[in-house]
Amino acid sequence: MDLGDSLRSAVASPWLVLSGHVHQPARWIDRIGNTFSLNPRMGINPEVPNYITVDTATKKARWFRDGELADMADLGRRR
Numbered sequence: 001m002d003l004g005d006s007l008r009s010a011v012a013s014p015w016l017v018l019s020g021h022v023h024q025p026a027r028w029i030d031r032i033g034n035t036f037s038l039n040p041r042m043g044i045n046p047e048v049p050n051y052i053t054v055d056t057a058t059k060k061a062r063w064f065r066d067g068e069l070a071d072m073a074d075l076g077r078r079r
Contacts, residue, residue, distance in 0.1 A: 014035055015036065016036050018038050018039075020039065028052070038063075045067075050063070052064070058076070059076035060072065
């Protein structure tokens with residue numbers, strides 16, 4: 001069972017899942033139901049890891065790729 005299957009079958013899903021082990025994700029952010037899934041992915045430079053910052057008060061996420069801000073997301077928006 002993968003992450004998506006687990007979230008779809010869960011009785012109560014979390015609003016946020018942070019992951020570092022999704023093989024070749026298509027995006028750094030995805031949404032399954034009401035749950036956001038964030039994965040910083042592998043960078044080009046192994047000496048500068050990719051990372052994500054999450055402000056839980058404002059529900060904003062920022063993705064840094066190879067040491068630079070690459071994208072931002074609003075985790076508070078609803079479908």
